[in-house]
Amino acid sequence: MKLQAPKGTRDFYPREMAWQNFLFDAWRKVSVRNGFEQVDGPVFESLDLYKVKSGDGIVSELFHFEDRGGRGMAIRPEFTPTLARMVADRAASLPRPIKWFCMPNFCRAERPQRGRLREFWQWNIDMLGLDSPIADAEVIYTAVDFLREVGLTSSHVRIKLSHRQTVQSILGKLGVPLDRMTEAFALLDRRDKIEEDQFAQQAAVLGLDADSAKRFDEVCRMKYRAGGLDKLRESLAIHDTLDDLRQLDEQLHAFGIADWCEYDLGIVRGLAYYTGTVFEIHETTGAMRAIAGGGRYDRLIELFGGPPTPAVGFGMGDVVISLVLFDKGLIPETIMPRPDVFALALTDAAAKQLAALCIDLRRQGLHTRFSYRSTRSLGKLLKEATACNARYAVILDDKIMERQVEVKDLESGEQWAVGIDQLPQAFSGRARDED
RNA sequence: GUGACCGUAGCUCAGUCGGUUAGAGCACCUGGUUGUGGUCCAGGGGGUCGGGGGUUCGAAUCCCCUCGGUCACCCCA
Numbered sequence: 001m002k003l004q005a006p007k008g009t010r011d012f013y014p015r016e017m018a019w020q021n022f023l024f025d026a027w028r029k030v031s032v033r034n035g036f037e038q039v040d041g042p043v044f045e046s047l048d049l050y051k052v053k054s055g056d057g058i059v060s061e062l063f064h065f066e067d068r069g070g071r072g073m074a075i076r077p078e079f080t081p082t083l084a085r086m087v088a089d090r091a092a093s094l095p096r097p098i099k100w101f102c103m104p105n106f107c108r109a110e111r112p113q114r115g116r117l118r119e120f121w122q123w124n125i126d127m128l129g130l131d132s133p134i135a136d137a138e139v140i141y142t143a144v145d146f147l148r149e150v151g152l153t154s155s156h157v158r159i160k161l162s163h164r165q166t167v168q169s170i171l172g173k174l175g176v177p178l179d180r181m182t183e184a185f186a187l188l189d190r191r192d193k194i195e196e197d198q199f200a201q202q203a204a205v206l207g208l209d210a211d212s213a214k215r216f217d218e219v220c221r222m223k224y225r226a227g228g229l230d231k232l233r234e235s236l237a238i239h240d241t242l243d244d245l246r247q248l249d250e251q252l253h254a255f256g257i258a259d260w261c262e263y264d265l266g267i268v269r270g271l272a273y274y275t276g277t278v279f280e281i282h283e284t285t286g287a288m289r290a291i292a293g294g295g296r297y298d299r300l301i302e303l304f305g306g307p308p309t310p311a312v313g314f315g316m317g318d319v320v321i322s323l324v325l326f327d328k329g330l331i332p333e334t335i336m337p338r339p340d341v342f343a344l345a346l347t348d349a350a351a352k353q354l355a356a357l358c359i360d361l362r363r364q365g366l367h368t369r370f371s372y373r374s375t376r377s378l379g380k381l382l383k384e385a386t387a388c389n390a391r392y393a394v395i396l397d398d399k400i401m402e403r404q405v406e407v408k409d410l411e412s413g414e415q416w417a418v419g420i421d422q423l424p425q426a427f428s429g430r431a432r433d434e435d
Numbered sequence: 436g437u438g439a440c441c442g443u444a445g446c447u448c449a450g451u452c453g454g455u456u457a458g459a460g461c462a463c464c465u466g467g468u469u470g471u472g473g474u475c476c477a478g479g480g481g482g483u484c485g486g487g488g489g490u491u492c493g494a495a496u497c498c499c500c501u502c503g504g505u506c507a508c509c510c511c512a
């Protein structure tokens with residue numbers, strides 16, 4: 001093959017495109033019914049915009065270029081900076097809370113792996129201007145609503161939750177000073193990738209003695225079902241009211257999604273800008289990378305020059321969720337657009353009327369296809385009609401001269417004669433009853 | 436960006452020790468036959484074996500480079 005799609009990108013043939021549309025439809029439908037409004041921004045932004053949040057180091061992860069005036073530009077790798085910019089620009093006039101969603105494509109110059117490509121589409125749900133755990137819970141509820149919509153259950157996937165304030169409070173009581181919290185979170189995130197003694201050593205640098213480091217590690221490995229906060233508190237053996245987590249827990253119950261959720265203090269979410277709730281959605285087997293991730297980021301809008309604005313949201317990429325649904329056999333067979341009518345001609349005289357009849361049906365809004373083949377074999381033509389999953393076949397023979405055709409219901413196999421003027425009604429089933 | 440493994444038709448794969456013109460099933464296309472739906476029959480398109488270079492009388496097969504995929508790092512916004 002001489003020309004191939006660039007590394008980490010995909011071509012969408014009709015079948016893949018149909019799936020993509022199916023997924024997008026589900027994202028949009030769920031977003032809208034939960035009260036979110038769709039937005040979007042430019043595919044590329046000023047390079048500087050991405051440095052604001054992530055620093056200069058981000059540049060190597062971006063596809064970037066100079067425009068003809070020498071200005072640094074980058075193809076968007078995420079939506080949050082654009083969102084922050086949009087909110088900051090109209091902060092005074094937007095009604096609160098702001099509930100927005102989008103499903104744009106992003107590009108990141110990373111090494112592709114399973115579930116991780118260089119171009120992908122991501123569903124973003126964000127809720128701004130409401131500093132209440134209700135917002136956290138509603139955002140998480142929206143994710144659960146989607147999971148249900150595509151046929152997943154709480155036995156397939158789990159929402160793993162943590163809370164930055166809670167973990168920070170625990171770490172503080174174990175001896176980590178406030179100014180080393182960011183490092184402590186980073187260590188927490190890396191704990192599975194480094195040796196035990198290295199972990200202990202690095203923990204010591206942060207002010208944790210051997211005993212505290214061990215407890216720290218233990219706490220982060222335990223999982224607690226929603227509602228199990230008292231157990232969590234006991235096992236911590238640390239006096240902390242866990243107020244932040246407790247309020248969230250109440251709301252998760254109020255939204256009826258507690259059985260999808262589990263507390264896992266080992267969930268950190270890479271970047272430092274999360275301020276409260278953090279969560280990831282994982283397949284329960286744990287085999288795949290996270291399906292979605294998000295949390296509360298109350299400082300970020302300020303960082304982009306807006307007024308102090310509490311915010312919570314998440315992103316879900318199209319790649320992992322598609323792999324998960326494929327693995328679980330949850331991709332429906334019927335994602336391709338289905339013709340209402342497939343018209344076919346059994347004689348040369350009838351073939352001459354085919355186009356006119358189809359155009360007429362199309363003008364009445366019916367998805368109509370016909371055969372381009374010269375064969376007059378009814379068997380072959382019906383096979384063609386079945387192959388594209390048409391609902392009805394319209395069979396033309398010499399009776400077309402008397403304005404009569406046969407209509408065949410391709411699901412039931414029933415067939416009956418219809419005058420061409422009654423054709424559209426024939427498909428509703430009413431005309432048949434009158435016969 | 437670093438390291439490891441992989442790469443034969445759209446898909447799943449066969450291809451002996453390096454040896455003639457690279458194969459099968461499915462899929463796709465055309466027509467014939469049963470006038471009524473994954474039947475049967477006949478025929479067809481499609482591969483410079485991912486690409487380039489090297490070794491050799493001769494390379495899908497051996498060596499190097501490159502592109503792509505997968506896995507682990509990095510990162511995961």
